[in-house]
Amino acid sequence: xxxxxxxxxxxxxxxxxxxxxxxxxxxxxxxxxxxxxxxxxxxxxxxxxxxxxxxxxxxxxxxxxxxxxxxxxxxxxxxxxxxxxxxxxxxxxxxxxxxxxxxxxxxxxxxxxxxxxxxxxxxxxxxxxxxxxxxxxxxxxxxxxxxxxxxxxxxxxxxxxxxxxxxxxxxxxxxxxxxxxxxxxxxxxxxxxxxxxxxxxxxxxxxxxxxxxxxxxxxxxxxxxxxxxxxxxxxxxxxxxxxxxxxxxxxxxxxxxxxxxxxxxxxxxxxxxxxxxxxxxxxxxxxxxxxxxxxxxxxxxxxxxxxxxxxxxxxxxxxxxxxxxxxxxxxxxxxxxxxxxxxxxxxxxxxxxxxxxxxxxxxxxxxxxxxxxxxxxxxxxxxxxxxxxxxxxxxxxxxxxxxxxxxxxxxxxxxxxxxxxxxxxxxxxxxxxxxxxxxxxxxxxxxxxxxxxxxxxxxxxxxx
Amino acid sequence: xxxxxxxxxxxxxxxxxxxxxxxxxxxxxxxxxxxxxxxxxxxxxxxxxxxxxxxxxxxxxxxxxxxxxxxxxxxxxxxxxxxxxxxxxxxxxxxxxxxxxxxxxxxxxxxxxxxxxxxxxxxxxxxxxxxxxxxxxxxxxxxxxxxxxxxxxxxxxxxxxxxxxxxxxxxxxxxxxxxxxxxxxxxxxxxxxxxxxxxxxxxxxxxxxxxxxxxxxxxxxxxxxxxxxxxxxxxxxxxxxxxxxxxxxxxxxxxxxxxxxxxxxxxxxxxxxxxxxxxxxxxxxxxxxxxxxxxxxxxxxxxxxxxxxxxxxxxxxxxxxxxxxxxxxxxxxxxxxxxxxxxxxxxxxxxxxxxxxxxxxxxxxxxxxxxxxxxxxxxxxxxxxxxxxxxxxxxxxxxxxxxxxxxxxxxxxxxxxxxxxxxxxxxxxxxxxxxxxxxxxxxxxxxxxxxxxxxxxxxxxxxx
Numbered sequence: 016x017x018x019x020x021x022x023x024x025x026x027x028x029x030x031x032x033x034x035x036x037x038x039x040x041x042x043x044x045x046x047x048x049x050x051x052x053x054x055x056x057x058x059x060x061x062x063x064x065x066x067x068x069x070x071x072x073x074x075x076x077x078x079x080x081x082x083x084x085x086x087x088x089x090x091x092x093x094x095x096x097x098x099x100x101x102x103x104x105x106x107x108x109x110x111x112x113x114x115x116x117x118x119x120x121x122x123x124x125x126x127x128x129x130x131x132x133x134x135x136x137x138x139x140x141x142x143x144x145x146x147x148x149x150x151x152x153x154x155x156x157x158x159x160x161x162x163x164x165x166x167x168x169x170x171x172x173x174x175x176x177x178x179x180x181x182x183x184x185x186x187x188x189x190x191x192x193x194x195x196x197x198x199x200x201x202x203x204x205x206x207x208x209x210x211x212x213x214x215x216x217x218x219x220x221x222x223x224x225x226x227x228x229x230x231x232x233x234x235x236x237x238x239x240x241x242x243x244x245x246x247x248x249x250x251x252x253x254x255x256x257x258x259x260x261x262x263x264x265x266x267x268x269x270x271x272x273x274x275x276x277x278x279x280x281x282x283x284x285x286x287x288x289x290x291x292x293x294x295x296x297x298x299x300x301x302x303x304x305x306x307x308x309x310x311x312x313x314x315x316x317x318x319x320x321x322x323x324x325x326x327x328x329x330x331x332x333x334x335x336x337x338x339x340x341x342x343x344x345x346x347x348x349x350x351x352x353x354x355x356x357x358x359x360x361x362x363x364x365x366x367x368x369x370x371x372x373x374x375x376x377x378x379x380x381x382x383x384x385x386x387x388x389x390x391x392x393x394x395x396x397x398x399x400x401x402x403x404x405x406x407x408x409x410x411x412x413x414x415x416x417x418x419x420x421x422x423x424x425x426x427x428x429x430x431x432x433x434x435x436x437x438x439x440x441x442x443x444x445x446x447x448x449x450x451x452x453x454x455x456x457x458x459x460x461x462x463x464x465x466x467x468x469x470x471x472x473x474x475x476x477x478x479x
Numbered sequence: 480x481x482x483x484x485x486x487x488x489x490x491x492x493x494x495x496x497x498x499x500x501x502x503x504x505x506x507x508x509x510x511x512x513x514x515x516x517x518x519x520x521x522x523x524x525x526x527x528x529x530x531x532x533x534x535x536x537x538x539x540x541x542x543x544x545x546x547x548x549x550x551x552x553x554x555x556x557x558x559x560x561x562x563x564x565x566x567x568x569x570x571x572x573x574x575x576x577x578x579x580x581x582x583x584x585x586x587x588x589x590x591x592x593x594x595x596x597x598x599x600x601x602x603x604x605x606x607x608x609x610x611x612x613x614x615x616x617x618x619x620x621x622x623x624x625x626x627x628x629x630x631x632x633x634x635x636x637x638x639x640x641x642x643x644x645x646x647x648x649x650x651x652x653x654x655x656x657x658x659x660x661x662x663x664x665x666x667x668x669x670x671x672x673x674x675x676x677x678x679x680x681x682x683x684x685x686x687x688x689x690x691x692x693x694x695x696x697x698x699x700x701x702x703x704x705x706x707x708x709x710x711x712x713x714x715x716x717x718x719x720x721x722x723x724x725x726x727x728x729x730x731x732x733x734x735x736x737x738x739x740x741x742x743x744x745x746x747x748x749x750x751x752x753x754x755x756x757x758x759x760x761x762x763x764x765x766x767x768x769x770x771x772x773x774x775x776x777x778x779x780x781x782x783x784x785x786x787x788x789x790x791x792x793x794x795x796x797x798x799x800x801x802x803x804x805x806x807x808x809x810x811x812x813x814x815x816x817x818x819x820x821x822x823x824x825x826x827x828x829x830x831x832x833x834x835x836x837x838x839x840x841x842x843x844x845x846x847x848x849x850x851x852x853x854x855x856x857x858x859x860x861x862x863x864x865x866x867x868x869x870x871x872x873x874x875x876x877x878x879x880x881x882x883x884x885x886x887x888x889x890x891x892x893x894x895x896x897x898x899x900x901x902x903x904x905x906x907x908x909x910x911x912x913x914x915x916x917x918x919x920x921x922x923x924x925x926x927x928x929x930x931x932x933x934x935x936x937x938x939x940x941x942x943x
């Protein structure tokens with residue numbers, strides 16, 4: 016009789032662990048509490064806990080009770096792939112930066128400071144929409160999204176040399192969602208996907224959700240390394256290549272016309288689809304070649320958003336591709352998010368068509384160029400070298416002396432309220448231990464360089 | 480020279496058919512209108528239409544113009560699974576309703592008419608946000624989403640008897656995205672998922688994207704059929720059960736307390752996680768039991784949105800579940816959409832905290848009750864019977880005589896500009912060939928019943 020009760024408790028706890036009501040590391044109910052809850056004697060619970068501990072499923076910690084031992088069955092993203100150090104875990108850096116309070120300094124984050132953004136432009140757009148037709152305020156979006164915005168985007172995309180009509184444009188809720196929809200359309204688990212090494216760190220996080228194999232192609236100062244790219248195509252039969260067009264994140268390099276041409280020739284001889292993420296388009300000073308322009312939107316899918324230059328709060332992205340794919344992607348969009356956020360699309364349309372946006376962009380580019388110069392000077396004082404001097408944009412990709420561990424430096428700086436972006440967070444190969452990405456617009460507070468200087472000093476002492 | 484112009488028109492129409500600007504069965508612009516629009520002669524358009532008709536792409540109907548011939552190319556999602564008749568294809572119905580022009584009547588769609596929605600409430604909220612702090616207008620959202628809205632939602636969810644704190648709530652861009660994130664977390668291809676039969680049709684479309692096996696559990700007037708539910712658990716080891724709480728879509732039935740209790744007991748003995756979609760919560764007149772309340776958010780995940788009662792344009796949904804799962808779901812959200820739409824969250828918060836919203840809901844419920852009564856009377860005149868008289872909500876689930884084919888009736892009505900929702904669009908078993916769902920708020924135009932009456936008459940003649 017007693018055995019049955021003990022088994023019952025064991026089964027109960029086992030099930031809670033299995034279904035994750037109790038997670039690894041979490042505390043079990045106290046013996047007394049569980050006895051009360053299940054209306055069983057304390058000795059029954061004690062015996063059940065002891066047996067579970069003997070099985071290694073739970074652990075006793077002196078004076079603080081019983082805890083679930085890890086790990087459990089795979090499910091979460093970090094468990095799908097080998098666990099990585101939190102300080103270079105892309106998701107952790109994203110969440111840290113997104114959660115940061117106003118007084119935290121964020122040279123490691125990927126966006127402009129609050130007070131650099133075009134608030135009046137957005138306010139005006141929002142006020143305009145507050146007077147719009149009823150249907151704009153409450154109706155679901157049409158499947159492809161706001162026709163006027165798609166019309167405008169088609170003209171903007173045409174200006175980059177990419178031939179497109181509005182019906183080849185699908186609005187999404189963000190640039191990230193645009194990539195995600197394309198991944199859902201083309202990828203199945205274990206497919207091989209090429210990314211630049213280094214690349215925007217959320218590409219890694221996103222691809223992990225799709226459970227694919229990621230191959231990093233070294234990014235040179237003119238684009239991806241063509242030899243490695245060709246070899247990867249030959250050896251792995253990859254399905255997708257995700258890259259930035261225009262200004263590359265994190266390096267600030269720009270694809271040259273001849274590299275673009277060579278990349279496309281290799282793509283044509285393969286099964287590759289290319290996603291070209293054009294998120295930094297509006298920060299360019301000279302329009303770099305677009306793969307989608309050369310390719311005529313045949314295998315290259317062009318995506319973008321305005322999170323960096325207009326608002327990260329009013330979110331709308333887009334996909335430009337051939338009509339057949341737009342059709343299928345629209346179905347996936349409706350199935351997984353029903354409609355898009357039409358209000359955001361309306362606000363973006365109003366903001367983009369206001370003449371103020373162009374003026375703001377001109378000023379922003381000048382401001383960024385100045386910030387880049389002053390940041391470079393500050394970094395030089397600390398003996399930090401640029402990998403390349405970027406044409407424009409937000410980022411400086413910097414190399415510290417060979418022995419440095421920028422993840423450790425980032426950890427030290429975080430304790431002082433400064434969030435950095437260490438090199439390996441951007442890297443599949445993990446070959447960028449001594450690199451850091453700086454956002455020049457977020458480097459305008461001299462405290463950053465004081466904290467950084469101390470952290471580097473400490474790092475030198477530690478590594479000696 | 481003339482040939483080129485004709486070819487141009489042919490290509491123009493072809494493209495519109497291909498990209499679904501013109502759907503199968505829809506009417507082409509009149510010859511005169513298109514001639515004016517394209518600045519071409521009437522004879523050019525006539526010749527182009529004639530050639531398209533000759534190719535079988537369009538059809539002339541005497542006295543009423545040209546119509547697009549159906550069907551069109553199948554989609555990728557429908558290719559993943561066996562092809563289904565377009566007229567009961569959930570995605571097709573969604574897209575059709577979303578694309579419908581203002582003058583199309585939509586008794587088959589799932590939302591309130593434009594002029595029933597609380598525009599002044601939303602306008603006021605938008606005006607308020609246009610004066611908000613800069614950071615609200617341009618910053619990315621925090622990982623979980625606007626704290627004030629999560630606080631408010633936790634109180635609203637508590638009022639339904641579900642114990643929850645704000646950190647157990649994750650904001651999403653829609654109720655559909657909420658379900659999609661949970662599916663990404665728990666499901667892998669070929670897992671078995673239980674849904675109600677019938678259920679909200681987009682559940683099928685969403686689950687097809689996840690490439691899982693769908694098992695329909697017959698929905699009775701008190702909830703899912705418990706015997707079939709128990710058998711399905713025993714035979715298929717399902718991972719997930721997706722259902723509505725409160726008013727069930729499409730049936731309008733409500734889960735009783737005793738069925739809820741029995742469902743939970745079965746769930747506890749299984750590997751099931753339950754998603755309870757509470758999207759119609761604000762339309763209830765008496766609060767039905769919530770599975771999440773009984774279960775204490777252990778295995779039941781509570782999700783919802785305000786698309787039905789506030790706006791389908793300002794999109795924000797939520798997930799309420801245990802803290803560990805919130806953590807992992809947040810990682811997946813950031814990886815696949817980076818941040819949420821913070822502006823929408825701010826607008827919803829402002830709209831929900833305005834006293835007007837409660838008043839509007841009270842009036843809405845009265846208006847819906849009246850619309851329900853009048854719709855029932857109209858349907859009775861046509862000999863259409865209710866499967867159940869719902870307590871509240873938008874929908875009437877109606878049974879036509881055994882031999883009727885509501886997909887065929889829907890096709891006939893569509894040609895007359897009336898979009899219906901035939902029963903099998905909601906059904907995994909395809910046992911609802913003679914059922915239709917009516918949205919009472921969209922049934923206030925008597926033309927619907929005239930068109931429906933003729934279509935039923937035609938159906939009787941055809942089936943005799």
